[in-house]
Amino acid sequence: MITTDLTPGSPCWLDLGAPDVRAAAAFYGSVLGWEYASMGGGDGGEGGDMEGGMFQKDGKTVAGLGKLSEEGARSAWMIYYCVTDADATTQAVQGAGGTVRVPPRDLGEWGRMAQYTDPSGGQFAVWQPGKNAGFELADVPGSLSWTELYTSDAAAAKEFYGAVFGWRFSDMEMPGGTGTYTLITPAGLPEDRMQGGLMQVREEDLALAGGQAYWHPVFAVADCDAAVAAVTGDGGGVQMGPADVEGVGRLAVCLDRSDADFVVLTPSSPS
Structure with a gap:
């Protein structure tokens, strides 16, 4: 599970x-x-400053939104991982074969950030907290509940992220024998703090990112089918689902109006 602590x-x-x-x-x-x-300070109405701001759920900040400004970049969600030293993490990324997209920099008193690309093209970021710890809500409807990497080389991904973050990995067979799914747990934490997974797919299945690996967020929702209806009703698309996954819940892989991918998940009720 994902929490709001600073692990x-x-x-x-x-x-x-x-x-x-x-x-x-x-x-x-x-x-x-x-x-x-x-x-x-704009409210989204005419004349409001819509170049960037924060998403909130029930009065708590859950994510950020900004204008896509990088030439040639696709619209996508960027996931940030907590670190104690962004500069040391940058050295670890480079030592493990990754590249630096945005070098470590301070965002006022709020914290220090950097963005990277893993050896297979997956983009991710880190946040060294200052005054701002990060999102204020997680693992409840309307917030982040899981992170997921699609890659054509799972072994290389495990080696890279293990070197950078010290993550622990455990493999499980997917339902129906359709492949192996790797679960991710932060270093030093028990398995009930699993935060995400990675899955090896064919290069042709990575067309959304031009054949490169990519991360996407999984958002918890109270009703997966209602969320999917809202996606399609508001100009988005559905790549897969809604479908029931044993031991996980009901989920769908979706695209927003600009083809940024994300997953909506209604978790299974505890037995």
Whole structure:
């Protein structure tokens, strides 16, 4: 499970780069019940500053939203992992064969961040908390509940992220014998703190990211089918599902209006 504590190697933030901030704010408001708060104080109405801001659920910050400005980049969610030293993590990334997209930099008194690309093309980021610890809500409907990497080389991914974060991995067979799914647990934490997984897929299955590996977030929802109806009703798409997965719940892999991918999941009730 994902929590709001500051455990190193655990997800602590995520944000979306969107070509149309206003449209993205409306879309996720419809699908996940989020409210958008502009950093400039705008409310999303005419004249509001819609270049960037925060998503909130029940008055708590759950994610960020900004204008997609990188030339040639696709709209996508960026997941940030908590670290105690962004500079040391940068050295670890480079030593393990990754590349630095955004070198470590301070964001005022709020914290220090950096962004990277793993050897298979998967993009991710880190956050060294200052005044701001990260998201304020997790593992409940309308918030992040899991992170997932699709890659064509699971062994290389485990070697890389193990070296960078010290993550522990455990493999399990997927239902129906369709492959192996690798579960991720932060270093030093018990298995009930599993935070995500990685799955090996064919290169042709990575078309969304031009054949490169990519991370996506899984958001908990109270009703998967209702969330999917909101996705399609507001201009998004569905890549897979809704489908029931034994021991996991009912889920669907979705795309927003700009083809940023994410998953909605209604977890199975505890037995």
